[in-house]
Amino acid sequence: MNKKPKIVILGAGYGGIMTASRLIKSNTQQDAEITLVNKHNYHYQTTWLHEPAAGTLHHDKTRMEISSVIDLKKINFIKDSVVEIKKDEKKVILENGEVDYDYLVIGLGSEPETFGIPGVNENSFAIRSVNSVRLLREHIEYMFASYNKEDEKHEDILTFVVAGAGFTGIEFVGELSERVPELCEEYDIDPKKVKIYSVEAAPTALPGFDEELVEYAMNVLESRGVEFKINTPIKEVQDGKVLLNDGEEIKSQTIVWTTGIRGSSIIEDSGFETMRGRVKVEKDLRAPGYDNVFIIGDCALIINEEINRPYPPTAQIAIQQAYTCSKNLKDLISGKEELDVFKPEIQGTVASLGGKEAIGLVGDRKLYGGSASAMKKIIDNKYLFQLGGVPLVLKKGKFNFF
Amino acid sequence: MNKKPKIVILGAGYGGIMTASRLIKSNTQQDAEITLVNKHNYHYQTTWLHEPAAGTLHHDKTRMEISSVIDLKKINFIKDSVVEIKKDEKKVILENGEVDYDYLVIGLGSEPETFGIPGVNENSFAIRSVNSVRLLREHIEYMFASYNKEDEKHEDILTFVVAGAGFTGIEFVGELSERVPELCEEYDIDPKKVKIYSVEAAPTALPGFDEELVEYAMNVLESRGVEFKINTPIKEVQDGKVLLNDGEEIKSQTIVWTTGIRGSSIIEDSGFETMRGRVKVEKDLRAPGYDNVFIIGDCALIINEEINRPYPPTAQIAIQQAYTCSKNLKDLISGKEELDVFKPEIQGTVASLGGKEAIGLVGDRKLYGGSASAMKKIIDNKYLFQLGGVPLVLKKGKFNFF
Incomplete structure (x- = not known):
């Protein structure tokens, strides 16, 4: 009797939850046992957090229960904190237990970068x-x-x-x-x-x-x-x-x-080689030397070869990585040897400035004020659509009522 | 040329603001120059403060601008804090100035009673x-x-x-x-x-x-x-x-x-004889030895002769004192020698317990739950009606919507 291989996803941020969502959409749970581990029973949108931080949006608008976007009949969910990844023993130590894996997806997010400044x-x-x-x-x-x-x-x-x-x-x-x-x-x-x-x-x-x-x-x-x-x-x-x-x-x-972020210290503490807490992953998003470990989101370092500098860690890239990562996992399990290469497609960058003000760059086009602000909301809603379809957009989406 | 006598009211709590309101209603401003001094440009309802303290009611529901209930074309308003009453010189030292009076109404309220317990x-x-x-x-x-x-x-x-x-x-x-x-x-x-x-x-x-x-x-x-x-x-x-x-x-x-209150320390510091910060006033509410000074509200001590103990300082009594005090002021100015005697009429006591729960005693009748809670709201609304008529009840009143 063949046992199904075990996929464990650490973290339900943009990268982790979208990987889980894509794996379910591609029916990978038929061929693998999928487990998602997260500290909370909810997912939240890091890119919106400046709003509840200032009190201009309720924090519940930025989060959603994992069970509301991921079908927990199809994958296992463990609410626990990751302590260490034992990558050579293929297991993860949690605060209240441990979990074995055949394939691991690390999406543990980031920590504030202090640059060693005291206090x-x-x-x-x-x-x-x-x-x-x-x-x-x-x-x-x-x-x-x-x-x-x-x-x-x-x-x-x-x-x-x-x-x-x-x-x-x-x-x-x-x-x-x-x-x-x-x-x-x-x-x-x-x-x-x-x-x-x-x-x-x-x-x-x-x-x-x-x-x-x-x-x-x-x-x-x-x-x-x-x-x-x-x-x-x-x-x-x-x-x-x-x-x-x-x-x-x-x-x-x-x-x-808010001077920037570094990858979760769990990665470094688990013996991966990092730069500012981030692992320079292979083109297929796997950790160097560990063919069964994918690293995505803020923990992954990807070089923009045009300028020979790392891409900034963004939600946009984490989400795109989840698409590639889930596809590669499915391919690996079905025995394919050639995996997809990850290539970010920067679709645009918009920064809100509060109220109806924002700035944005979509391709070469500069956006100001209301049009940038509208674009920001479109981007936010697009993510909700990718994750949970129209119902989630209606429930958690942002709308302009003029 | 006869100069109008000056009435100064210190404090716009229940006693002070109601005295000002009653003086205006009896047209006393025709015969006297009336000045109200208060730390803030608003009056608030002390008996409601437990609600905004717990966050079950917005604090703006408990306060109202003085100008919204007192016609400031008819009396002067000074927004300032009282430092000391120079009762022998008939003047009041304020943080940013001073004010002379012929008649004084002290309604400076209370301070927490600590009983000397350290810390x-x-x-x-x-x-x-x-x-x-x-x-x-x-x-x-x-x-x-x-x-x-x-x-x-x-x-x-x-x-x-x-x-x-x-x-x-x-x-x-x-x-x-x-x-x-x-x-x-x-x-x-x-x-x-x-x-x-x-x-x-x-x-x-x-x-x-x-x-x-x-x-x-x-x-x-x-x-x-x-x-x-x-x-x-x-x-x-x-x-x-x-x-x-x-x-x-x-x-x-x-x-x-919340172990109880004592009268404002300004009274004691100004040389009045006090018990727990309160002055045992004459039957007409004047301070012993000072025929031109009325003391009302939490600063006044009135003995309930039936049980030979002081009445507890309540909003109900402060409001009733304002009626007597304003009447006595008008009588004094018009040359009457016999002033009214203050006698509290305890109309009922209701304590809210949160939500729809309350207890109350109206005469000999005990009230529980919903009926006590409704009575509490009726009492609160009655005060608003006395102070500002129907418009104030509509604006700041409490209503049950079943």
Whole structure:
């Protein structure tokens, strides 16, 4: 009697859940036993998290129960946290057990990149998970609620420092600057007392993005009172303040760290060779030396050969990798030797700036304001459609009501 | 040329704002210059504050702009804080100025009574003002938001200690116990992990209230998981814990102090003789020895001669005092020598327990559940009607929609 091979997918982020979804669509569960392991019983959309972090969208709009998008009669689901991957023994150690595999898909996501700057993890908030963003939202509201309760009015209560002006940082600043007037109204605070700093070490906000669009974004955000400190590396984060390289310090009770990400430390701790926590995978997305292990999403490093630099880790690429990964898994199981080569197709990049403002680049076309904002919603809805069809779009989708 | 006498009213709580309102209704502004001084440009309903404190009602429902209920073309309004009353010089020192008077009405409200227990002011929350309750609400939400973010799950994050099982304490516990299931749903927390303690030094909850009703209230609250510690004095409040006299300690990040109130310390600091911050006023509500000074509301002590004990300071009594006080002011100005004697008419006492539960005593009639809850709303709406007529009831009133 032939036993079915076991496929284990670690993580139900963009890459993991889409791999599970594609495997079911291609009926791979007939030929393999598929198991999905995830810390939570829900999947969430990392690229939306800046909204619940600022309080402009409820966090439940960014997440969905795994059982609502994946047919759990067709695959196994284990709600547990991964501790270590024993790649030579083909098993995964979980907090409450372990699981064997014949084929493994690693989609364990990312961690904040601190660049070794002291005090970051202890003294700053992250935009990373449903848990972390609802804490940040509550913290921000608590600051506003505190201000009129204090006998001495400390400015740092209403000062918000966002470290990093990449996509997450800019999108969060956009939402926060939209939310501030509401919070001021709610807590009887003069909006002039609120300060939002966007601090970036690189010589520009949104490094690598189209200059004209960056300028547009900065103008929009500055008009809402955001102060940019570009070309300004951070030396240290202390409790209640940020020390800049140039000697200045900014006192703030709310420091949000968005200077980029590195791959999950589980990968490195499990003995894979990594660069900033990411494994430089083969063209078919397998880990070098491990023909039965695929690595996708934020844990995978793919070089853009045109410019000889890694592609930034995005949801778009993770989703595309899931398509290739699931296809290659099915092929492997059915005995094919030639696997598909992964090649990202960048369909467009849009950054929301809060409210109806956004910027975007679709091919060579630059988008501003309303049209970029509409494009952002179309992209978000497209993912929901890929994952759960029309019902999921209707349930969790974003719509403009003009 | 005769100058009009100056009436100054300190505080726009129940007593102060209703005095201003009654003076205008009796056209006293034709014969006197009336000034109302208040810290905020709004009046709020202290007896409703347990609801926004728990997050079951928005704080804006409990407050209204003074200009929306008092015609500021007829009286002066000064938004400032009172520092001291120079009663022999007939003037009041404010934070940003001073104001002279011929007649003074002191309605400066109360402060939490700590009974000298160490650490109360530093380590506990109060249900005292719009500012204090929205801070408490945000703090509670922050606790729930924190829980799943902590690596180690500390029980004290989800433990709530309400010190004092008087009216405010019981009403707050009622609202909080109604809100907890919602917060658990919102933040993915098992409701069993949440603990609410109601700690009372006296041998019963709601001391002095009808025993049968007290038992009903405790049963309702216990059925929602509230744990009572009656006959349990508190020795000290420290950062993150309450030490009880019996040696036990309860770890909690949220300690709410509701063991009663004392009159505003401004009264004592201004040289009036007080008991627990309250002045034992004459029968016409004037301060002993100061024929031009009326003291009303939480700052006034009135003895219930039937039982030879002070009446508890309530909104009901403050409002009734405002009627007597404004009448007496008008009479004084028009040269009458015989002033009205204040006599409270206790029309009923109702405590809400959250949701549709309440207990009440109207005359000898005991009310439970829905009928008590409806009565509570009728009382609240009656006050709004007295203050601002039907429009205010429609705007800020409470209605049952069955």
